[in-house]
Amino acid sequence: MTPGIRPLIAGNWKMNGTSDSLGELQAIAAGFADASGNEADGLICVPATLLDRAAKAMAGSPVASGGQDCHAKESGAHTGDISAAMLKDCGASHVIVGHSERRADHGESDAVVAAKAKAAWQAGLVAVICIGETREERVSGKTLSVLSTQIAGSVPAEATAANTVVAYEPVWAIGTGLIPTLPDVEEAHAHIRAELKRLIGAEADGVRILYGGSMKPDNAGELLSINNVDGGLIGGASLKAKDFLAIANAVKGK
Numbered sequence: 279m280t281p282g283i284r285p286l287i288a289g290n291w292k293m294n295g296t297s298d299s300l301g302e303l304q305a306i307a308a309g310f311a312d313a314s315g316n317e318a319d320g321l322i323c324v325p326a327t328l329l330d331r332a333a334k335a336m337a338g339s340p341v342a343s344g345g346q347d348c349h350a351k352e353s354g355a356h357t358g359d360i361s362a363a364m365l366k367d368c369g370a371s372h373v374i375v376g377h378s379e380r381r382a383d384h385g386e387s388d389a390v391v392a393a394k395a396k397a398a399w400q401a402g403l404v405a406v407i408c409i410g411e412t413r414e415e416r417v418s419g420k421t422l423s424v425l426s427t428q429i430a431g432s433v434p435a436e437a438t439a440a441n442t443v444v445a446y447e448p449v450w451a452i453g454t455g456l457i458p459t460l461p462d463v464e465e466a467h468a469h470i471r472a473e474l475k476r477l478i479g480a481e482a483d484g485v486r487i488l489y490g491g492s493m494k495p496d497n498a499g500e501l502l503s504i505n506n507v508d509g510g511l512i513g514g515a516s517l518k519a520k521d522f523l524a525i526a527n528a529v530k531g532k
């Protein structure tokens with residue numbers, strides 16, 4: 279973690295969850311303050327179909343609701359897409375942009391991700407901008423240069439600590455049970471902080487940099503102990519309140 283930065287424990291439900299899942303959200307909302315010892319903020323990014331009900335289910339708790347993507351435009355002829363203002367209207371405070379699954383499945387470039395981040399800000403949302411290397415890039419020693427390129431292209435220069443969260447998610451660690459070595463996580467997060475400083479100056483000192491990729495209750499403690507790891511973006515282990523709260527518990531005393 280980074281001294282002076284309040285951690286964010288964020289869940290990404292991806293394409294999971296129906297009305298049957300609202301009980302898990304209520305349990306997360308009810309248990310988060312105790313689990314985290316009031317030492318962290320919480321966020322669950324649900325499918326758009328659940329957002330309105332999620333926001334209501336977690337209202338008044340330390341756990342905010344977010345979307346998983348938004349269109350770069352405010353409105354118009356974009357069948358099936360959802361604008362940042364629509365997410366805001368349903369109770370979102372955050373939106374993930376540039377998740378590797380969006381980059382891979384929908385061909386989203388860094389420029390598209392940057393445009394989506396700006397659209398999020400325009401609507402009054404915090405943009406959670408995702409970056410991370412593939413396995414091939416890791417193996418060939420390109421991780422840091424890939425991160426530099428993604429930051430330069432995906433993080434607009436108007437980013438602030440208040441309007442932006444950066445999530446480092448090695449693509450090869452997502453949903454695989456694999457994580458980088460702890461020194462590799464530390465190196466990546468320090469590099470991201472340095473690149474953000476080059477881009478936005480001292481403002482970068484307050485930006486939350488999350489780690490994502492197979493974060494679980496049994497590895498959250500060691501990951502969250504690393505300098506510049508200011509929380510997590512958790513996929514599979516955010517679907518059950520028990521697991522998500524166990525991860526939130528790992529921030530205590532860090």
Ligand SMILES: O=C[C@H](O)COP(=O)(O)O
Nearest residue numbers: 290452453491492513514
């Ligand atoms: O957005 C979340 C990440 O893709 C991590 O997913 P995971 O925790 O299931 O590996």
